Amino acid sequence: MVMKMEDTSSVLGLNRDTAAAVLEDTVYQATTQCPFCSVQCKAELTIETRRTQDETNKTAIPFRHNVTEVKGKDNKASEGRICVKGLNAHQHAVSKRRLTSPLIKKDGKLTDASWEEAIQFIADRLSTIQKESGRDAVGVYGGGSLTNETAYLLGKFARLGLGTKYIDYNGRFCMSAAASAGAKVFGMDRGLTFPLSDIEHAECIILAGTNIAECQPTLMPYFTRAQANGAQIIVIDPRRTSTAAMADLHLAVRPGMDMLLADGLLKLLKEQNMLDDHFIKDRTNGYEELEAYLSSITIEHITEQTGITEDKLRLASEMFGKAKTAMVLTARGVEQQTDGHLAVRHFINLLLATGNIGRKGCGYGAVTGQGNGQGGREHGQKADQLPGYRSIEDDQDRSYIASVWGVKPEELPRKGVSAYEMMELVHTGEIKALFVMGSNPIVSNPNATLVEEGLEHIPFLAVADMFLSETARLADVVLPVSSYMENTGTLTNLEGRVLLREAAAMPPGECRHDWEILRELAHVLGRGHFFNFNSSEAIFNELRVASRGGIADYYGITYERLRKEEGIYWPCPSEEAEGAGRIFEEHFAHADGRAIFTAQQSEVLREGLSKEFPLMLTNGRVLSHYLTGVQTRLSPGLASRQIENFVEIHPDTARHYMIREHSWVKVTSRYGEFQVRCRFNEQIRKDTLFVPMHWGGVQNVNRATRGELDPFCKMPGFKTTAVRIELS
Ligand SMILES: Nc1nc2c(c(=O)[nH]1)N[C@H]1C(S)=C(S)[C@@H](COP(=O)(O)OP(=O)(O)OC[C@H]3O[C@@H](n4cnc5c(=O)[nH]c(N)nc54)[C@H](O)[C@@H]3O)O[C@H]1N2
Ligand SMILES: Nc1nc2c(c(=O)[nH]1)N[C@H]1C(S)=C(S)[C@@H](COP(=O)(O)OP(=O)(O)OC[C@H]3O[C@@H](n4cnc5c(=O)[nH]c(N)nc54)[C@H](O)[C@@H]3O)O[C@H]1N2
Ligand code: SF4
Numbered sequence: 001m002v003m004k005m006e007d008t009s010s011v012l013g014l015n016r017d018t019a020a021a022v023l024e025d026t027v028y029q030a031t032t033q034c035p036f037c038s039v040q041c042k043a044e045l046t047i048e049t050r051r052t053q054d055e056t057n058k059t060a061i062p063f064r065h066n067v068t069e070v071k072g073k074d075n076k077a078s079e080g081r082i083c084v085k086g087l088n089a090h091q092h093a094v095s096k097r098r099l100t101s102p103l104i105k106k107d108g109k110l111t112d113a114s115w116e117e118a119i120q121f122i123a124d125r126l127s128t129i130q131k132e133s134g135r136d137a138v139g140v141y142g143g144g145s146l147t148n149e150t151a152y153l154l155g156k157f158a159r160l161g162l163g164t165k166y167i168d169y170n171g172r173f174c175m176s177a178a179a180s181a182g183a184k185v186f187g188m189d190r191g192l193t194f195p196l197s198d199i200e201h202a203e204c205i206i207l208a209g210t211n212i213a214e215c216q217p218t219l220m221p222y223f224t225r226a227q228a229n230g231a232q233i234i235v236i237d238p239r240r241t242s243t244a245a246m247a248d249l250h251l252a253v254r255p256g257m258d259m260l261l262a263d264g265l266l267k268l269l270k271e272q273n274m275l276d277d278h279f280i281k282d283r284t285n286g287y288e289e290l291e292a293y294l295s296s297i298t299i300e301h302i303t304e305q306t307g308i309t310e311d312k313l314r315l316a317s318e319m320f321g322k323a324k325t326a327m328v329l330t331a332r333g334v335e336q337q338t339d340g341h342l343a344v345r346h347f348i349n350l351l352l353a354t355g356n357i358g359r360k361g362c363g364y365g366a367v368t369g370q371g372n373g374q375g376g377r378e379h380g381q382k383a384d385q386l387p388g389y390r391s392i393e394d395d396q397d398r399s400y401i402a403s404v405w406g407v408k409p410e411e412l413p414r415k416g417v418s419a420y421e422m423m424e425l426v427h428t429g430e431i432k433a434l435f436v437m438g439s440n441p442i443v444s445n446p447n448a449t450l451v452e453e454g455l456e457h458i459p460f461l462a463v464a465d466m467f468l469s470e471t472a473r474l475a476d477v478v479l480p481v482s483s484y485m486e487n488t489g490t491l492t493n494l495e496g497r498v499l500l501r502e503a504a505a506m507p508p509g510e511c512r513h514d515w516e517i518l519r520e521l522a523h524v525l526g527r528g529h530f531f532n533f534n535s536s537e538a539i540f541n542e543l544r545v546a547s548r549g550g551i552a553d554y555y556g557i558t559y560e561r562l563r564k565e566e567g568i569y570w571p572c573p574s575e576e577a578e579g580a581g582r583i584f585e586e587h588f589a590h591a592d593g594r595a596i597f598t599a600q601q602s603e604v605l606r607e608g609l610s611k612e613f614p615l616m617l618t619n620g621r622v623l624s625h626y627l628t629g630v631q632t633r634l635s636p637g638l639a640s641r642q643i644e645n646f647v648e649i650h651p652d653t654a655r656h657y658m659i660r661e662h663s664w665v666k667v668t669s670r671y672g673e674f675q676v677r678c679r680f681n682e683q684i685r686k687d688t689l690f691v692p693m694h695w696g697g698v699q700n701v702n703r704a705t706r707g708e709l710d711p712f713c714k715m716p717g718f719k720t721t722a723v724r725i726e727l728s
């Protein structure tokens, strides 16, 4: 029997035993969203269910599902397209490697335990550590895959459940440079200032440090359509990526030199009188300082530092300057630098100076990374943040959130520190217990050896995950969670559009939703009255109120509307409001309505090359894997496309170091080393190596990256580390 979608969603809302009985041995179709990147493509799954006997754990509800077909489903972002990761995403969700029961470490071995035992154990350990060493001895570490509801609840759990100031999340490594730049320049951080449908109306598009072809592949047709309409695309990347391959001009910048490259383009635009004086006068502040700064730098200096010839620089500035509509999009290549915040601001200068924002076919885009990279940065899992993009250091914001939560403002902790700084505090022993939900920090943090050492020695580590990730393996308790297919909640895509993803299947075994875990822990900690939620919708309704009047205002968005309208842009202050795709049409979000130019220079010392470390290591992604690879390495359809890690090296450079293609090499920096397979690429700069980030252990690129942070946003300088390479 094939059940219809409406029937199954009502069944999935039932008590677990009843639902399992109804769904036993059925085939049904349901709609979901890919769990991976920020496009959040909708997909339709055909699911077969069966009940199996689980002899190892009698208490578990043995329930398994299998996905027999995946189809892209029409929606406004991916327009029905789905990429290879989306097509295979279910493979990790149905994997036999899923954790289905809580685990507690006994005599050094993780052993099955009941939920009651596991939750009680965590609550006891956290309470004891807080009694002995103070409330801030406990840290909480979240992630951008979590739904808005879970991210919101995790922030509330840290502040009210545990009363600690230490909470941060993996988005610190992802969105912090662009987010803080948008907040500073525009007064508001929303990934794209335009709807995706505007891209085809742009006449020139700069894609800086963004490899959309591999990282948001279903967006590619927006850019090819723009080209078909006559747009010129400029890609800035040290390698000729698949994205660069479609460009009209590729600028193979020296890693870490983007800020100066943006300045060079602006200097040339100014020399050619291609700026929009009216826009500068009416809508911006700070142009005089910028003008003075531009006069102080020379084109010779810029070409020498960036590695881009003057001819190419002139060509790029002409393409950009002649366009009547233009866009700039940046991603981690520009942003994961110790000057990433300023680099983004210097790119935005280009748009402000030419009046290319707030009109159709124009604007800035920070290409958000994770599935809920946008929503995850709005509702309070950041060290300095309260829901609705409010500030934890602002008295009015504190009073408002305290009133929504029913506490006094003084009861809210102050701001903590960023993700990597929390790891440093773990290493020094100041943070004595860590609760991780939705991240694999020992693979994804820079200077991974320090992080691993810290987590090996921390007195108490609890991890909520679907799998025994590299981090979970070190934990004292591991809690099995539901996957994207099984958990209802909202996620906000890269455009700032809030989408509802409804559960499509029953969680296997004893897996619980992240929010259920937080609710239960809070109960045992005696703080249950703040967490009495029976559904993700109930959490969302509190989030709506908490975000009301804030920058990221979700008040007007309801589950009911989301079911009818597919997706709604924030800000959406009332149930009648539409939510806008294109923002800043009339004014920016600062009190005076103006945007701010940036003339400021980075004061952080650059990672320089030396005789000992003569090459620049950068890193990033490949199409078939996702982040630390925990999910994709367990999906046969994806893992088989790229079975091991590698370093991309120019053949001339390899010859110089007497390295043959496919040999196993060691890459060493001041901070550590890793080993990978060597792969030749004629299209990478000769001074640059590129390594993907999807593997742990000896293949983990982060064993060599450095822990230096951007002073503005605490983004690590992932993308530039001086290294040497040799046969291992
Ligand atoms: N397939 C796949 N897709 C993903 C992800 C994934 O893991 N796999 N992750 C998602 C997430 S969380 C994120 S944050 C995004 C990331 O999306 P992107 O930022 O596009 O991905 P990266 O590969 O990290 O970096 C992009 C490009 O920056 C280049 N680069 C390196 N150093 C520099 C530099 O100094 N300057 C410039 N201009 N470019 C440089 C790299 O060569 C690379 O091609 O992707 C999302 N989508
Ligand atoms: N060298 C280098 N390092 C980088 C980067 C880089 O470009 N270069 N990029 C950085 C960026 S942009 C990012 S976003 C980070 C990502 O870094 P991580 O957060 O460490 O990456 P993930 O692999 O997504 O880890 C997510 C973990 O949570 C689990 N998980 C997935 N969904 C859920 C859920 O709903 N609930 C729970 N409880 N668990 C879940 C997964 O199984 C996995 O173990 O890495 C950063 N590190
Ligand atoms: S990885 Fe991104 S582009 Fe690919 S299907 Fe998933 S959401 Fe869509």
Ligand SMILES: [Mo]
Binding pocket: 173, 174, 175, 369, 370
């Ligand atoms: Mo990311």
